[in-house]
Amino acid sequence: MHLVYPAVLAALLFCVGLYGVLARRNAVLMLMSVELMLNAVNLNLVAFDVWLRDSLHAGQALTLFTITIAAAEIGIGLAVVLLVFRNRGTADIDRVGRLHDGDEPDGDQLVDPTEGKATVG
Amino acid sequence: MTLTLAILVPLLPFLGALAGLACGRRAPGMARPLAVLPTLTAAVLAVVVAARLGPGHILDAATELTPTGGVQIYLSLNLDGIAVLLAVLVGVVATCVQVYSTAYLREDPRYPSYAALVSLFTSAMLLVLYSGDLIVLLVGWEVMGICSYFLVGHHWEREDARSASIKAFLVTKLGDVPFLFGIFVLAGDAGTFQINGVIGAATTGHLHHATLAALLLLCGVAGKSAQFPLHTWLPDAMAGPTPVSALIHAATMVAAGVYLVARLMPVFLLSTAALVVLGVMAVITMIGSALCALAQDDLKRVLAYSTVGQLGYMTGALAVGDRDAALFHLLTHGAFKALLFLAAGVVIHAAHTNSLTAMARPGGLSPDGSGISGTGGSGAGLLRRRVPDAYTTMGIGLLALAGVPPFSGFFSKESVLTAAEQAANGHALTDGLGPAGNVPCFLGWTVLVGGLLTALLTAMYVARLWLLAFHPRGAQSVGGENAGAKVTTAEPAAMRWPLWLLAVPSLALGLVGLRTNWLPAWLDGVSLTPSLPTSLIGTGVALLGFGLAYAAWRRAAATLPADAVAAGAVADPGRVLLGPLFGPARDGFGVDRLYDRLFVRPVLGAAELVAFLDREVVETYVKGAAISPGLVGRVVRRAQNGNTQGYLSALAAGVVVLAIVVAVAQ
Amino acid sequence: MNVVPSVVGSGHSFLSPTGVEIVFVLVGLAVLGAALLTVTTKQLVHAALWLVVALGGLAVEYLLLTAEFIAWAQVLIYVGAVVVLVLFGLMLTRAPIGESPDADSGNRWLALAVALAAAATLVTLVVDAFRTTWIDLGTVAGSTAANGVTLFRYWVLPFEALSVLLLAALVGAIVLSRRRDDDSRSDHRGER
Numbered sequence: 012m013h014l015v016y017p018a019v020l021a022a023l024l025f026c027v028g029l030y031g032v033l034a035r036r037n038a039v040l041m042l043m044s045v046e047l048m049l050n051a052v053n054l055n056l057v058a059f060d061v062w063l064r065d066s067l068h069a070g071q072a073l074t075l076f077t078i079t080i081a082a083a084e085i086g087i088g089l090a091v092v093l094l095v096f097r098n099r100g101t102a103d104i105d106r107v108g109r110l111h112d113g114d115e116p117d118g119d120q121l122v123d124p125t126e127g128k129a130t131v132g
Numbered sequence: 133m134t135l136t137l138a139i140l141v142p143l144l145p146f147l148g149a150l151a152g153l154a155c156g157r158r159a160p161g162m163a164r165p166l167a168v169l170p171t172l173t174a175a176v177l178a179v180v181v182a183a184r185l186g187p188g189h190i191l192d193a194a195t196e197l198t199p200t201g202g203v204q205i206y207l208s209l210n211l212d213g214i215a216v217l218l219a220v221l222v223g224v225v226a227t228c229v230q231v232y233s234t235a236y237l238r239e240d241p242r243y244p245s246y247a248a249l250v251s252l253f254t255s256a257m258l259l260v261l262y263s264g265d266l267i268v269l270l271v272g273w274e275v276m277g278i279c280s281y282f283l284v285g286h287h288w289e290r291e292d293a294r295s296a297s298i299k300a301f302l303v304t305k306l307g308d309v310p311f312l313f314g315i316f317v318l319a320g321d322a323g324t325f326q327i328n329g330v331i332g333a334a335t336t337g338h339l340h341h342a343t344l345a346a347l348l349l350l351c352g353v354a355g356k357s358a359q360f361p362l363h364t365w366l367p368d369a370m371a372g373p374t375p376v377s378a379l380i381h382a383a384t385m386v387a388a389g390v391y392l393v394a395r396l397m398p399v400f401l402l403s404t405a406a407l408v409v410l411g412v413m414a415v416i417t418m419i420g421s422a423l424c425a426l427a428q429d430d431l432k433r434v435l436a437y438s439t440v441g442q443l444g445y446m447t448g449a450l451a452v453g454d455r456d457a458a459l460f461h462l463l464t465h466g467a468f469k470a471l472l473f474l475a476a477g478v479v480i481h482a483a484h485t486n487s488l489t490a491m492a493r494p495g496g497l498s499p500d501g502s503g504i505s506g507t508g509g510s511g512a513g514l515l516r517r518r519v520p521d522a523y524t525t526m527g528i529g530l531l532a533l534a535g536v537p538p539f540s541g542f543f544s545k546e547s548v549l550t551a552a553e554q555a556a557n558g559h560a561l562t563d564g565l566g567p568a569g570n571v572p573c574f575l576g577w578t579v580l581v582g583g584l585l586t587a588l589l590t591a592m593y594v595a596r597l598w599l600l601a602f603h604p605r606g607a608q609s610v611g612g613e614n615a616g617a618k619v620t621t622a623e624p625a626a627m628r629w630p631l632w633l634l635a636v637p638s639l640a641l642g643l644v645g646l647r648t649n650w651l652p653a654w655l656d657g658v659s660l661t662p663s664l665p666t667s668l669i670g671t672g673v674a675l676l677g678f679g680l681a682y683a684a685w686r687r688a689a690a691t692l693p694a695d696a697v698a699a700g701a702v703a704d705p706g707r708v709l710l711g712p713l714f715g716p717a718r719d720g721f722g723v724d725r726l727y728d729r730l731f732v733r734p735v736l737g738a739a740e741l742v743a744f745l746d747r748e749v750v751e752t753y754v755k756g757a758a759i760s761p762g763l764v765g766r767v768v769r770r771a772q773n774g775n776t777q778g779y780l781s782a783l784a785a786g787v788v789v790l791a792i793v794v795a796v797a798q
Numbered sequence: 799m800n801v802v803p804s805v806v807g808s809g810h811s812f813l814s815p816t817g818v819e820i821v822f823v824l825v826g827l828a829v830l831g832a833a834l835l836t837v838t839t840k841q842l843v844h845a846a847l848w849l850v851v852a853l854g855g856l857a858v859e860y861l862l863l864t865a866e867f868i869a870w871a872q873v874l875i876y877v878g879a880v881v882v883l884v885l886f887g888l889m890l891t892r893a894p895i896g897e898s899p900d901a902d903s904g905n906r907w908l909a910l911a912v913a914l915a916a917a918a919t920l921v922t923l924v925v926d927a928f929r930t931t932w933i934d935l936g937t938v939a940g941s942t943a944a945n946g947v948t949l950f951r952y953w954v955l956p957f958e959a960l961s962v963l964l965l966a967a968l969v970g971a972i973v974l975s976r977r978r979d980d981d982s983r984s985d986h987r988g989e990r
Binding site: 012013014015016017018019020022023024025026027028029030031032033034035036037038039040042043044046047050053054057058060061062064067068071072074075076078079080081082083084085086087089090091092093094096102103104105 | 810812815816818819822823826829830833834836837842845846849852853856859860863864865867868871872875876879880883884886887888890891892893898900901902903904905906908909910912913914916917920921924925928929931932933934935939940944945948949952953956960963964966967968970971974975
Binding site: 775777778781787788792 | 908913919922
């Protein structure tokens with residue numbers, strides 16, 4: 012097949028992911044968009060590896076590594092999002108922009124909304 | 133010896149002024165002696181100098197001031213009969229004023245500076261009189277101007293005093309700038325600033341620009357002597373203390389202009405145009421000011437307009453070529469006008485008001501002096517019984533002003549009218565100072581007719597003043613003479629005997645003009661005896677004026693409704709006599725408003741424009757220089773607003789741009 | 799490394815696509831559509847589900863490119879683990895069920911502009927560079943055996959490092975999301 016097809020698909024997918032990273036407000040949605048970008052990169056790597064057929068299979072090896080790293084990253088990322096959610100009460104990127112020095116009218120302090128209301132919610 | 137004394141005459145008041153300014157605050161007890169004694173000594177010395185000089189002699193002394201490289205300036209004295217006589221007048225009036233002021237301004241905290249300024253003024257006027265060099269005369273002229281500014285604005289807490297002093301200063305300065313150029317023209321033609329040199333050049337025909345110089349000098353004379361159109365400052369200058377008005381605006385400063393023309397008479401006689409301008413100016417001033425005086429409510433303003441008119445007489449006499457008549461009138465006017473102002477000061481002090489209307493209310497004056505008329509106001513007594521000395525002396529002064537024989541004003545006014553009559557017949561009394569043919573006949577007729585009309589109007593406003601101030605109608609029917617009220621005289625001695633001192637020349641000074649070896653010997657020898665037809669016409673006119681005013685007063689009182697009387701209106705003969713002109717006359721015929729529109733408003737508008745440009749244009753640049761970093765900062769701050777996705781977008785956009793650039797550049 | 803690129807064949811034109819190409823394009827369209835829905839939908843959980851579709855579609859693409867090991871790894875790890883993690887994250891952060899009106903921030907127009915610009919640039923460059931390139935899919939390139947050989951022969955060190963990385967990520971995630979039992983729980987007990 013023409014190399015153009017996978018390459019263009021990868022480029023478009025990458026840009027969709029880029030839009031999602033820059034436009035979405037929820038942190039988890041941002042991480043999902045990052046996953047899209049990484050997948051676009053993977054597709055690119057695989058397509059070029061299949062085209063080049065080098066003996067090291069560098070493209071496919073790197074793809075495996077990318078998948079692994081993406082998994083690790085999403086794990087840590089979600090843990091951080093969870094911590095932020097516990098501290099600020101919101102997972103929105105917009106609202107956690109300020110450093111938490113001094114008195115801030117922003118967000119609930121040190122109250123974990125996931126606790127205590129689980130029985131109610 | 134005479135020279136030394138003559139130098140001391142202007143010098144002593146100057147030193148007294150310096151000493152007064154220096155230690156006025158530290159040693160307030162010294163203020164009064166420092167005010168009176170130098171002036172008194174100077175007056176005595178002026179008399180001595182005059183006696184030693186004798187009639188017909190001239191003392192001339194000059195020393196070079198500094199080598200200027202061009203036209204030399206000499207510190208020179210030139211004493212002739214005119215100068216020494218006027219110096220005696222100035223000294224006597226100044227002494228009277230200083231003595232009077234010690235009582236009039238007794239409670240004034242700024243008395244030391246006031247007295248020092250009056251002394252400085254006296255010294256400047258004496259310098260003008262004695263000076264033989266035009267530049268030294270100019271120095272004295274300008275010092276008088278600045279002293280007038282300070283003295284008129286003595287009560288600078290009051291708005292009207294502040295604005296009056298600035299107005300006086302500006303209007304006289306407006307005349308003084310052309311005056312300066314006139315002096316330069318004269319000196320340029322004659323090659324010297326010395327007055328003798330200038331006069332010599334005039335008589336020998338070396339002055340090629342006599343008309344130009346004379347017209348320029350006339351601007352300064354008009355400003356200083358308050359002639360139309362620069363007369364507007366004098367009525368407003370009455371906001372100063374009354375002794376200041378007596379000294380400056382009656383006897384001395386306003387006379388300086390007349391003195392200058394008299395001194396430089398040969399120059400003026402060379403130019404018909406200047407004489408015509410002077411004469412027309414004089415006639416307009418005379419008649420206009422007399423009409424205004426007939427309508428004024430403020431006692432001092434009546435006297436101010438009267439001064440303007442009498443100065444018109446003097447300038448009219450100068451315009452027809454006879455300086456002796458002008459100087460004679462100057463002498464008598466100095467005496468009786470100063471008397472009138474000082475007496476007016478006493479009257480105003482006792483009545484606690486300047487307003488003739490208030491003084492004329494039938495209820496007399498209430499004890500607090502507010503002049504409330506009406507139903508049975510108790511009244512503290514008639515004004516004329518409270519200040520009998522002022523009443524009598526003011527009567528003398530007013531009769532002299534109206535020109536009733538045998539008071540001094542009669543003789544001097546008649547000499548002016550005689551001079552005009554002679555000029556009208558073609559024989560102007562120039563006494564060899566210049567070509568008599570340069571005085572046109574129509575000018576003589578104009579001055580004569582104007583002078584007679586003004587005499588009529590003068591008599592009218594004199595009578596009106598006397599009737600309104602001292603004869604309130606119906607005072608006799610109300611129990612005005614309340615024994616329990618203050619009937620004691622309110623005048624201290626220091627305010628009384630200057631009045632009597634000045635009443636003597638007001639009464640008798642006219643007689644010195646009768647014989648040619650008395651006053652005329654000091655002047656140019658022209659006869660000052662009034663001619664019989666002129667005397668009769670003049671006296672008749674004055675008596676006619678009195679009669680008309682009295683009849684108008686009765687008529688006004690008869691036609692006044694009773695409720696208007698209760699509301700405080702008085703019978704004013706001026707309204708009857710002037711009819712529809714009363715309003716404009718009280719307003720000075722709107723000259724002030726005209727000047728305001730012509731000059732003041734454009735200047736203020738230009739000043740506002742400049743302020744606007746400075747504020748909006750120039751400062752905008754400055755403010756812009758301050759604001760623009762702020763704006764730049766605000767724009768740049770948006771790169772740090774905490775919006776992570778914004779940062780990323782900018783980053784990604786930058787990368788895309790770089791990629792495009794690289795791709796295109798390849 | 800011997801690189802054997804395919805020779806540009808004169809018989810390969812865009813106007814007569816092979817079967818593989820047709821399927822690839824169709825699946826690619828589905829992937830793109832799902833990705834677009836992921837980034838634009840206002841229902842957060844739906845976004846996660848559309849992500850599953852996109853990732854699954856990509857696995858099919860890998861198969862079409864004869865990289866079968868990668869395809870199964872993609873399904874296992876991405877669809878199996880990552881998406882589950884994402885769903886858990888959404889639930890733990892109280893993502894609203896149903897539409898949330900503020901799913902997109904105010905930057906979206908700028909983001910759209912940047913994304914469009916980037917897309918235009920990349921597509922232009924790629925098409926311009928690789929217009930005539932042809933992949934030869936005759937032999938299978940990504941078999942498990944081949945991948946295993948290269949991994950354990952040439953890429954051992956990165957492989958081991960990656961395992962350490964995974965371990966670190968695991969430990970880190972646990973530590974981060976652990977509650978501090980002594981003080982925080984007693985605090986919250988006191989507030990109740």
